[in-house]
Every structure is written in structure tokens, then in C-alpha cells.
Amino acid sequence: MNKVPLLSCIALTLFLLANGAPTLPPPPTVLQYLLRDLIKVQDKLQNVSERMKKYELHIPSNTSSMADLQCFTKELTPVAGALKYESKAQTIQEYINNINETVNSLTGTETTQCHYATKMKIEGFFKEFVSFSQKLRALTQ
Numbered sequence: 001m002n003k004v005p006l007l008s009c010i011a012l013t014l015f016l017l018a019n020g021a022p023t024l025p026p027p028p029t030v031l032q033y034l035l036r037d038l039i040k041v042q043d044k045l046q047n048v049s050e051r052m053k054k055y056e057l058h059i060p061s062n063t064s065s066m067a068d069l070q071c072f073t074k075e076l077t078p079v080a081g082a083l084k085y086e087s088k089a090q091t092i093q094e095y096i097n098n099i100n101e102t103v104n105s106l107t108g109t110e111t112t113q114c115h116y117a118t119k120m121k122i123e124g125f126f127k128e129f130v131s132f133s134q135k136l137r138a139l140t141q
Ligand SMILES: *[C@@H]1O[C@H](CO)[C@@H](O)[C@H](O)[C@H]1NC(C)=O
Pocket: 043, 044, 047, 088
């Protein structure tokens, strides 16, 4: 008996498990990952420059469904650029990328119509993002 094919089969399985399993966890679990990353960002925002703390973002209004999460992540592209200059909050960008990917996995590629009513400083924006995610998690549980 040749053991090599079996071993490579195990290796392939492990590879698939490690690199993005094809089945996604259920939405409440994914929302939990999202919240974990959002809270990390909130934590790290305490160490950003005064200039960055004054950075304002649009707050989505009338958000109700999962697809509306995109209305928050759409706002993050300029933020990710501005955060490049924050020496004390380097890893913040990695969390923002994670947040974006998590939201993309929940909403799919279909784009939603977004309405923005007000602007808030970055801290307020993340607070809104967290409370909307918590609301969705409660609704999906
Ligand atoms: C904020 O900066 C301080 C001092 O550099 C550091 O000890 C702390 O871990 C930082 N906090 C976060 C959340 O990165």
C-alpha cells in the first residue's frame, strides 16, 4: 500500500480547514467576530492623534437590515488611508480590513442604497457601528 496519497489528502484537508472553510459560521457568530474587531478598534482609537480624533464620518440613517452594514464600511475607505499616519495605532488598519471582509461575507456583493443624515467624529461613528451590529445580533439570535 502506498501511503503518500492518503497523506497528501490529509494535508489538503488541513489546508482547506486553515484557509477559509467553504461554509461560513451562522450570522450571530459572524456578528460576534465583527463586534470583537469593532471593540478592538474603539480601544485603539484612544491612542490616535488629536487630528484623527477630530476626523468626521457620515452616519448611516434608517439602517434596519444586514445589508445596511455596508453603509458603515463604505465610510471606512478614507479612514483606512488617514490611519496610515498613526504611529501609535498601527494594527488598527488590520482590524478595519477584517471588519470590511466580515461585512462583505455577511452582505455578499450586492450593494445597498445608503442614506446618511449626520456626521460624527470617528469615536461616535464606531459607537453607532457597534450598536447597530449588536441590534442585528439580537435580531438574528
Ligand atoms: C496606547 O498607548 C500606550 C502607550 O504607548 C500603550 O501602553 C497601550 O497599550 C496603547 N493602547 C492600545 C489600546 O493600543
